[in-house]
Amino acid sequence: MEEIRDLEIIRELLETRQYTNLRQKVAEMNTADVAAILEEMEEEELLKVFRILPKSMAADVFSYLEVDHQQMIITSLSDKEAANIIDNLMADDATDLLEEMPANVVKKLLANASADTRRDINHLLRYPEDSAGSIMTVEYVDLKENMTVQDAINRIRQVGVDSETINICYVLDAKRTLVGTVALRYLLITPPDAVIGEMMHENVVFINTMMDQEEVARQFQKYDFTAMPVVDNENRLVGIITVDDIVDILQEEATEDIEKMAAIVPTDKPYMKTTVFETWKKRIPWLLLLMISATFTGSIITSFEDALSACVVLTAYIPMLMDTGGNAGGQASVTIIRGLSLNEIEFKDAFKVVWKEARVAVLCGLTLAAANFVKLLLFDRVTIAVAAVVCLTLVAAVFIAKIIGCLLPMLAKKIGFDPAVMASPFITTIVDALSLLIYFSIATAIMHI
Known part of the structure; x- marks a missing residue:
């Protein structure tokens, strides 16, 4: 509420051209709060307020702004004003900004920056992205x-x-x-x-x-x-x-993992500032891959078409079995991926993890099968043979799903891939195919269809 009130006051002072009072108002505020208010303004308002800021706090406010607003401000200022901002930023913040800007703008900024600033920025730029060298600052005692x-x-x-x-x-x-x-x-x-x-x-x-x-x-x-x-x-x-850099890293890494676990190519832009076309490009690769891999599930159903025609009721339980297997695998994979990211689990723990997940899978599978068996007989009114097929498949599907869900992320980490890639969408596709194979194999064995 206070931020909204400050925004209204600043806008009123700006509209009535009370620039001295506006300068005094923002000078009394915390730089992070000023940046948050600027983020809510239109570009023209933002530029006016930023130019009014005292020189002593302009660089600090600038460092809190989103990258697109930083770029807009830098390109709107004169070469001398822009260089002054760069000179007063911490070297790591200045480097992050320049990495996001066009080469011609970077060249102009560095040409006008001080020799010390150029040296510090060039020093940081030589390190690989996401390394300690690329995020450190060279200003220390x-x-x-x-x-x-x-x-x-x-x-x-x-x-x-x-x-x-x-x-x-x-x-x-x-x-x-x-x-x-x-x-x-x-x-x-x-x-x-x-x-x-x-x-x-x-x-x-x-x-x-x-x-x-x-x-x-x-x-x-x-x-x-x-x-x-x-x-x-x-x-x-x-x-x-x-530690302020570490907070940013934790947020960035957590966002990246969440996006990978949802089968989305990671992006460094906020959702509201990502265009429809950019969002499409980030989502479509995995959707295409998962769609193509899901065709194997259709092939399995087609190959058992005769069995299904002999006992049509089996068709009704395919979605439930596939969804349950996918959910069970997703639970295991998310738990293991989080453990790997926190260094609580290592590849050498694979046997212990599998043994634990196997016991959990048996307990979960038997519980789900028992509940489902009662439902099948009392509400669905199916034969004991059909109930047995569905429930045995349920136990087997949950067991396999949890084993795959815990092993794939660990194998991915071992061979150098991000474990987050082996999350629910990927595992669900594998488990769906295996669940169907198990389902029809058990049905064939028990019901002789």
């Missing part, structure tokens, strides 16, 4: 072992304003090798003449530049840090990653 506490505090005053965080300072030797860390709070309570090398924490947990961003997020979760140093193969400090 570094200290030397032979510094005194007073020297360190003076160093923080000198470079701290432009640093991502000053809560943790990183101690380097002459070769810029990371040898320790010092928390700001210890610097504040330690005598000024104490030597950094004698008080630093030497057992440093660090991240390699080539580590995948998903693994980086796990390291943050494991150690509960707000920032972690990033080193190259020679253990030289090249940057740091902060």
Whole structure:
């Protein structure tokens, strides 16, 4: 409600051209709140308000905006104004922005940016996408072992304003090798003449530049840090990653997994900003593949056409058996995929996982079969033979579905694929075909059709 009220006030000040009051109003607000309000505005309004923002907060507000709004603002500003925004962004945010922009715009921005900004951005751009090196920032406080506490505090005053965080300072030797860390709070309570090398924490947990961003997020979760140093193969400090970047990564990875599990090619655009054609392109590949694979199910039914004509009632239970098998496989696959993503399950645990899922499958299958057996006899009024065929198939289908559902994601992870691909739609197609084969095989054996 407060955000809506602020939006109305800002719009009123803008319409009545009370620019001084508008500038004062936004200057008193949190930068994230200002960005949220700008996101709700039309492009023309957004640009006007952004130009009115105090220079000291413009870059911070800019960093919170969606990429398409960032691009719109950058292309609307003069070269000098745009370069000023880039110079005041953290290096990792500036790099993310430039990666999304056309090459000609990037070239112009870098030409007008400061030499330090160009160096930092070019440094980050050389790392593979989704690696620790590509998401780190190069703005941090570094200290030397032979510094005194007073020297360190003076160093923080000198470079701290432009640093991502000053809560943790990183101690380097002459070769810029990371040898320790010092928390700001210890610097504040330690005598000024104490030597950094004698008080630093030497057992440093660090991240390699080539580590995948998903693994980086796990390291943050494991150690509960707000920032972690990033080193190259020679253990030289090249940057740091902060927890705000990890929150973005977790959201991005979770969204990507959900889309893959729903048989959608992942996209980095919000739903409302994705065109119909783009949405079609992301969904149609898997739909085509699944449709083609589902033709095998039709082939199985066709091959048992004579059996079905001999006992037509069997046809009525095909959807139930296929759906139940698919649901059972989906339950197992989602559980295992989540366990794999959290590193709770590894491929070496395959036997334990299969053994557990097998017992769960038997219990679920027998429960479903018992309930279905009663329904078939009391409500559907079928023969005991038909009820037996349906219920035995149900047990077998659930068992096979859960085994496939737990094994496929683990096999995918082992050979280098994303386990999320082996989710409900893919597994359902396989289980449907197997369920039908089992169904007709049992029917043939019991009813001799």
